[in-house]
Amino acid sequence: MIPACFSQSNTVSCNNNTSNHQVPQNLITCIYQTHLCNSPTYLTLTWSKTLFSHSLTIYATDSFSITISLNPSTFSFFKTRPGSKSIYLNHHHYQRIKLYWDFTRAEFTRNSAEPDSGFYVAISCNAKLEFFLGDLHDELTRQSGLALTRQLSEPTLLSRREHVFGRRNYVSRAQFLGTKHEIGIECSGGVLKVKVDGEIRLVVKRSREKINEEELIGFVGVWLNTVGDMVVVVAVMFKCVAMGGGEQ
Template identity: 30%
Template sequence: MRDFPSCFGESGVQVSDASSNSSKTSQNLVTCIYSTHLCGTSCMISITWSKNIMGQCLSIGVDDSNNQSLCKVDIKPWLFSKRKGSKSTEADNTKVDVFWDLSNAKFGSGPEPVEGFYVAVLFDFHIVLLLGDLLKEAYRKTNAGPPPHNATFIAKKEHIFGKKIYCTKAQFCDRGQAHDLMIECETIGLKDPCLVIRVDKKRVMVVKRLLWKFRGNQTILVDGLPVEVFWDVHNWLFDSSMGNAVFMFQTCASNEKSLMWGSSQMLTEPQLWRLGFSLILYAWKSE
């Protein structure tokens, strides 16, 4: 969770990307962040799906409200095994159990399963996070009932690839509607490149004179809610060896938005998550 963008400046957004020096073979991953409670205090659960030549991988981390790691469970590639199972550990004197079944999971173009699976995280034998569509199987395997309050989906980080058009599915709030998100930007051979963002094929944002506005922010409306879009396409325009641009879609109340870019203070990740839902996209140009 520590490589999420977290630095906002007065004249736009300076988005740090700790992954920019990684090889592209390691960038086929999606990280989702959920907020819940452990022993009465707030904590965050990170679910990271990744894919390599050995198969799919799953990593689950639990951090406290100060962004300190409490525990981590890694499920290695299951190309030949470990498609279902469980692991136990402890966090802050609390037993943490992880159950998963991906033996019949179906995957799309990315490393994140879309159906036919479940992943359950339990604190002291109580489900705090349940993902997937095999709910009955998860309750039967864990011997636990539905959680009184499932963890809240607060952030997602994803790597996307393209030459001119970059597409993904976007959910801008917990349990919100899924939208088709498209980022268009042609930078090769153009004196005046332009950035276009579409939601469900509808054009919601256009940035002209991109050579001068390679970093910035702008508000769009999605489902009637304001969503602040931050972009940093410096590498696309001026450093092709790096290759990636960074976009963040942030939902928050209007009084909180002014706090974010009205000052030059650094915001920690827990502070950032409390402002609303964050979708961070690392957009890589394909060869």
């Protein structure tokens, strides 16, 4: 949600009750395909950030769900430390897995709920590393004794969804078919621009006709690339609040 999008600077939302009680929440949800205890598993990682909290929820269907607090306080001595937790899988004959994490040195892009670097999330089964996300391989080995091997395949990212609140600009990074791309959204002067790797791919302008709706929800698709028979599409859904009337 980008409040400045399609709105005039002096415009105030009509629904003050809703805006006053709504806490902005940035969410990034990634679904990975991996293996746990020799069984194909879909892991859903949801990174959540609000003004007062920052957390990661890891969920596997019919198996387990756990939420890790990344930054429970702004005071340094209360910040999260490396951790681990044993979990029993319900539909795997109660096999035990162990979850490891470390976000003490995590680096984040501005307003992003997901770290860019300086972290790891790992899952082992029977003392064998089966899932790893992040870049602190040596730190994981020091904490757990687990080591990355050639047999460990990289988890497959099936989908990624971002729900963000911002003023005027938002930048995200995503990987498609092995290539990393930067996706940017800019809102100013009644114009929404979508950029891919710095190149403008879409421009949406506010209608010159007076708009009475309190908010507008839009969905756009941006063609990105074609590889063989596969077409990669970046889909952007935006919600513009505090709509301003009058012509621009």
